Amino acid sequence: MALIRRAQDDKSRSDAKVRREDRDRPLRLWLAGALVTGLTLAATFASAQDTGEETITAHGVSSFGELKYGPDFEHFDYVNPDAPKGGEFSTWAFGTFDSLTPYTLRGNPAALSTVFYDSLMTGNLDEPDAMYGLVAESVEYPENREWAIFNMRPEATFRDGTPVTASDVVFSYNILVTEGRPSYRVSLKDFESVEALDDHRVKFTFNPDGPLRELLMTAAGLPILSEAYYADRDFAESSLEPPMGSGQYDLESVDAGRSVTYVRRDDYWGKDLPVNVGQNNFDRITIEYFADYTTAFEAFKGGAYLFRQEYQSRIWATSYNFPAVENGWVEVEVLPDGRPSGTQGFWFNLRRDKFQDPRVREAIGMAFNFQWSNESLFYGLYNRTDSFFENSDTLQAEGMPSEAELELLEPYRDQLPDSVFTEEAFSPAESSSTELADRRALREAGRLLNEAGWEVGDDGFRYKDGERFTISVLNDSPSFDRIINPYIENLNRLGIQADATRVDAAESLEREKRFDYDITTRRYAMSSTPGDELRGVFGSDNADVEGSNNVAGLANEAVDGLIQRIATAESREELEVATRALDRVLRALHIWVPQWYSGVHNIAYFDVFERPYEDTPPRFGIGEISIWWYSEEKAEALREAGAL
Structure with missing residues (x-):
């Protein structure tokens, strides 16, 4: 299934449901189902x-x-x-x-x-x-x-x-x-x-x-x-009352908006089942909530919580040298991530008329200078995302379409850009790593906007049919300002009146549910065996369903048809061909501005845990909540040292 993961160098964009409809913040559900x-x-x-x-x-x-x-x-x-x-x-x-x-x-x-x-x-x-x-x-x-x-x-x-x-x-x-x-x-x-x-x-x-x-x-x-x-009880109403479930954990305490603690049930009926043996080892699981990255990181340094997966490159590159690390109390590790790295980007709201022309969307994408951002902001830690199935050798489209892909694509030729058939799978062109305003990229973006009818007026802004071109990027993370603001600068250079709309997390979630944004940031983690859940992210049926994961509002018959071929594939080979064809189409439609990925887990934790592997976790997750366990001996040593 496609899951929403925390975006790297961004606010969280929680777990996608039958992603299970849970807003999972910086966590991964260990419910591997x-x-x-x-x-x-x-x-x-x-x-x-x-x-x-x-x-x-x-x-x-x-x-x-x-x-x-x-x-x-x-x-x-x-x-x-x-x-x-x-x-x-x-x-x-x-x-x-x-x-x-x-x-x-x-x-x-x-x-x-x-x-x-x-x-x-x-x-x-x-x-x-x-x-x-x-x-x-x-x-x-x-x-x-x-x-x-x-x-x-x-x-x-x-x-x-x-x-x-x-x-x-x-x-x-x-x-x-x-x-x-x-x-x-x-x-x-x-x-x-x-x-x-x-x-x-x-x-x-x-x-x-x-x-x-x-x-x-x-x-x-x-x-x-x-x-x-x-x-x-009214199922549809939100509530802080612990619901009646049959799962391994129950609620111990909740402080709305601040923290929640789950407690393991000793009387859990299924604790000895083969699927549960060696799992769910912690008596308590606590999640502390913070309004920004900096405060959360400082709290971690002080021992307010024990495990942190780092998604901000600046902090990872410059700040993990605090005393607890130097004293050996906090472990800092990089572990491999064997899953597709997902689809992180700025997503257009295609429900809005100004984004209907794909030339406009491509031009807006050109204004984002990843190479400059990676060198100036990310310490060179990331690679540019171009695929919706990034970091997958078998699902990511490469080069020209194969004969097998063309066989699937041909029935939709009239509904797809010619580039799907005549050009290699779209990848963003490289921009200058030393100059934010890459003149070549901005010049080409301006040409596309002119072709689309958005011409520069006497005041320096672009207009079409008397309407000024404005864009507002939805943002609920102060730490993301440093990434969005340079992008806004380049959009303004193109004659687009752009700004970043900073709201708190609650408002951001509500606005996303109602599709009340021009552009928003989202990261979906794709399955190694994608299927019908792709309809939730890209399918026409979900384009106007409030609260759906189709944040782009994409409604395209060819996309729907290819998702159907993926979901009904009778062999892995058929599934992989259909997925590469879908990836090729989505990239040609320019429904997003792809951002970046790392392909690894950057983690830090107080040395109170043990786990069943050394440096190579299971392929589909590090299992920090499900298969790690607490060492009382290690914890006591840290308490004696004054670390906890």
């Missing part, structure tokens, strides 16, 4: 009682190929099954929150507020497209994948001890569609029915013409809510 999409294999065959069809009964599902872990696996390979439980993990989040309800449009949910809930199945950190049973012990489905029956564990219970039943799963689906975020109505539109066959068997029936490879996994990953709990 959000990273996977797909279907089938490593199974036994049985006969479905209701249809007589031959069906597959399995402990897990995978998009392509066999599952890594068999039905009798004891734990994932990358965990320490003997990891001790205890201690606290604490980190920070940007902005504010006023809700513990992550699945509705109202309010701003706290980081990790999905932690209260289990799902039928969950993923892991070393397979890109596999899920294994959590609440569901097994799943049955026919080879054509048009339906799925999940056999639920009778021992699964909510926090209050009541059983998790098939009726709760049906209720969860219905309430998400009718009262959840509007984007659920789009992402779940190919669910024809959800029915409880008995107390612990639930059946999903899917549209035969839908993306069947995806739909089973979407069903498996839905949060399970308590029907009884919401019998006398």
Whole structure:
């Protein structure tokens, strides 16, 4: 799935939902089920009682190929099954929150507020497209994948001890569609029915013409809510009351907008399941909220929280030499990131008439001088992003389109720029690293604006049909001013009246929900096995759905068609070809101004943790919350030294 990650050198742009609709700030959900999409294999065959069809009964599902872990696996390979439980993990989040309800449009949910809930199945950190049973012990489905029956564990219970039943799963689906975020109505539109066959068997029936490879996994990953709990509560309202879930953690304390602490449940029903062994090791998880980077960093130096992933190049390059580091109390590391680096950029709001012409969008992109920014602001730490699937050798478009790509693109030739077929995949031209105002780039940008009808008037600003060209960049981070302001300078040089609209985090989130911006910054982390979730970011169905992840408002038939080909691909090769074709099209449409990526995790933490790996984390996450653990011996040594 596409997830929203914190933007590098930026404010957070939290986790994307079936990204699970959680605003995850500087954190990553360790619920790895959000990273996977797909279907089938490593199974036994049985006969479905209701249809007589031959069906597959399995402990897990995978998009392509066999599952890594068999039905009798004891734990994932990358965990320490003997990891001790205890201690606290604490980190920070940007902005504010006023809700513990992550699945509705109202309010701003706290980081990790999905932690209260289990799902039928969950993923892991070393397979890109596999899920294994959590609440569901097994799943049955026919080879054509048009339906799925999940056999639920009778021992699964909510926090209050009541059983998790098939009726709760049906209720969860219905309430998400009718009262959840509007984007659920789009992402779940190919669910024809959800029915409880008995107390612990639930059946999903899917549209035969839908993306069947995806739909089973979407069903498996839905949060399970308590029907009884919401019998006398309004699900759509935001609330700071701890919801009734069946997950490993409960709420210990909350201070709205300031901090939230989750506490591990000793009575959690599923703690000994293979998918949970060696995981969820911290007794408490605390997130401290801060309004800006500088304050948050200074608080970390003083020990206000224990773990920090650094997203600001200036701080990383110049400030990790404070006494706690020099004394060996704080560890500073760079770990590899094996995932696609995602799509971080300035996103145009295509719902606005002034951005309809792609020449205008391309010209505005030319005004951003990455090379100068990297040398002058980022200490040379970043590379320029050009792909929506950056840092992926198999999904990123390169060079001219292949024959296989052309076969997919040809039906849409009339709806696509000629450059898709005649030029190499678009990459931004390099600008001067020593001069912010690269004359060649600005001259070419001016030419494109002239062609689009935006001509310079006597006052130096550009006009079209009597309207002055103005742009406002939405920004909720003081630390991002140093990046936006030089960009604004270059836009002004082009004759565009540009400014940065600084608002607080709460207002920024609300304005993004309502699409009330010209340009906003967002970072999506793409899956190694992309699928139907791409509709949420690029699909026409979501272009005008309030609160959706389609921040650009993109509505393009060719894009929709290619997403459909990705979601229905029958082999990884087909999926990769279709994804490269989509990447090529999106880049040619100039729906964003791509920013930068690093391809590594820059982390710092007080030396109170241990983990099951040395320098090479699992491919799909470092697992700091899920598979690390607290060392009381190390913590005591730091306390004795006065570090904590």
